[in-house]
Amino acid sequence: ISRDSRHKRSHTGAKRAQYRKKRKFELGRQSGNTKLGPKRIHEVRVRGGNLKFRAIRLDQGNFSWGSEAITRKSRIIAVVYNASNNELVRTNTLVKGAVIQIDATPFRQWFEAHYVQPLGRKKVKKEGTAESEELSKKRSNHLQRKIDARKEAAKVDPLLDDQFTTGRLFAILSSRPGQSGRADGYILEGKELEFYLKKIKSKK
Amino acid sequence: MSEQVRIFVREFEIERAFQKQVGIFQNPKVIKKTKSRKKRIPWYKDVGLGFKTPKEAIEGHYVDKKCPWRGMVSIRGRILNGVVVSTKMKRTIIVRREYLHYVTKYNRYEKRHKNLAAHLSPAFIGVQPGDTVTAHISLTFVSFVRSMISPLSKTVRFNVLKVQKKVQKGSKQFE
Numbered sequence: 001i002s003r004d005s006r007h008k009r010s011h012t013g014a015k016r017a018q019y020r021k022k023r024k025f026e027l028g029r030q031s032g033n034t035k036l037g038p039k040r041i042h043e044v045r046v047r048g049g050n051l052k053f054r055a056i057r058l059d060q061g062n063f064s065w066g067s068e069a070i071t072r073k074s075r076i077i078a079v080v081y082n083a084s085n086n087e088l089v090r091t092n093t094l095v096k097g098a099v100i101q102i103d104a105t106p107f108r109q110w111f112e113a114h115y116v117q118p119l120g121r122k123k124v125k126k127e128g129t130a131e132s133e134e135l136s137k138k139r140s141n142h143l144q145r146k147i148d149a150r151k152e153a154a155k156v157d158p159l160l161d162d163q164f165t166t167g168r169l170f171a172i173l174s175s176r177p178g179q180s181g182r183a184d185g186y187i188l189e190g191k192e193l194e195f196y197l198k199k200i201k202s203k204k
Numbered sequence: 205m206s207e208q209v210r211i212f213v214r215e216f217e218i219e220r221a222f223q224k225q226v227g228i229f230q231n232p233k234v235i236k237k238t239k240s241r242k243k244r245i246p247w248y249k250d251v252g253l254g255f256k257t258p259k260e261a262i263e264g265h266y267v268d269k270k271c272p273w274r275g276m277v278s279i280r281g282r283i284l285n286g287v288v289v290s291t292k293m294k295r296t297i298i299v300r301r302e303y304l305h306y307v308t309k310y311n312r313y314e315k316r317h318k319n320l321a322a323h324l325s326p327a328f329i330g331v332q333p334g335d336t337v338t339a340h341i342s343l344t345f346v347s348f349v350r351s352m353i354s355p356l357s358k359t360v361r362f363n364v365l366k367v368q369k370k371v372q373k374g375s376k377q378f379e
Contacts, residue, residue: 066229067233190231191230
């Protein structure tokens with residue numbers, strides 16, 4: 001695989017003659033095609049002696065919730081949409097820009113500890129069901145005052161709230177697993193979330 | 205619906221990935237108490253060198269990472285003028301630059317021309333063949349004297365900064 005432009009036709013359309021062999025600095029490597037599974041990462045020595053971490057299989061990533069400005073490590077459940085190729089969705093391949101579903105529990109735990117409000121709980125509660133430990137814990141006066149001050153801010157977009165109820169959040173990968181060996185990204189919100197939900201629905 | 209909103213909606217439906225400016229966070233939490241800082245979304249910048257930012261670049265709905273005002277490119281290097289030859293490509297145009305070449309044997313000049321491909325931001329609407337265009341070359345400076353071209357695509361190395369409409373015959377007459 002080479003990345004040169006000498007094999008391509010020029011701007012005027014002329015066919016360029018081959019006058020030298022392929023050079024090492026023009027090399028390209030096989031694609032990583034990172035799948036979901038127990039972590040498996042290969043190291044590649046690249047130009048200059050540097051390392052690239054080719055993730056072959058990944059199952060967790062660091063995801064950030066933009067509007068709350070927190071980041072949590074979370075399990076990746078499935079690949080749900082890919083703008084470039086449907087094949088990559090079917091084979092659950094992790095690439096930058098792939099829309100995926102992640103485990104919502106780390107984010108829900110943070111939210112309930114920070115705002116002391118239930119998130120993603122079913123509206124109708126059975127009689128005698130214990131509230132989560134986080135919600136009913138006794139807190140110091142100092143902490144309680146801080147929590148009361150945050151009450152106003154504890155609103156969550158209804159689309160996100162639905163996702164918390166199912167326990168899976170939609171996120172998009174912003175790192176390149178085949179280069180850095182990590183599957184990091186951010187939770188979809190707002191217009192972007194609506195866009196991708198529409199795309200996913202129209203696929204089914 | 206205005207033309208620009210219609211284009212935005214079309215992009216929403218046609219494009220397979222969500223079009224947005226990279227690095228601009230669009231979903232701050234809306235809380236009643238805090239005053240909205242009125243940050244302009246989409247983000248735009250002033251390119252400098254005295255080039256006026258087109259109104260469309262400020263108010264329009266398009267997303268273009270190669271636009272001088274809305275995108276990730278910077279204005280550096282040579283600035284050239286030319287005449288638009290064709291606008292058939294998506295967001296790029298062909299610009300024709302004419303010049304005279306001196307032939308010493310005959311002490312005379314001959315006409316020559318070069319075509320170049322330039323990126324045309326959606327901020328410029330209604331560009332027709334025949335309009336005059338000012339474009340800048342996108343350059344990356346190295347520590348030595350020679351500057352490298354930083355290509356916007358395989359053949360596009362220029363970005364349009366200003367468009368002057370072709371003067372129609374008789375357009376200056378009073379109605």
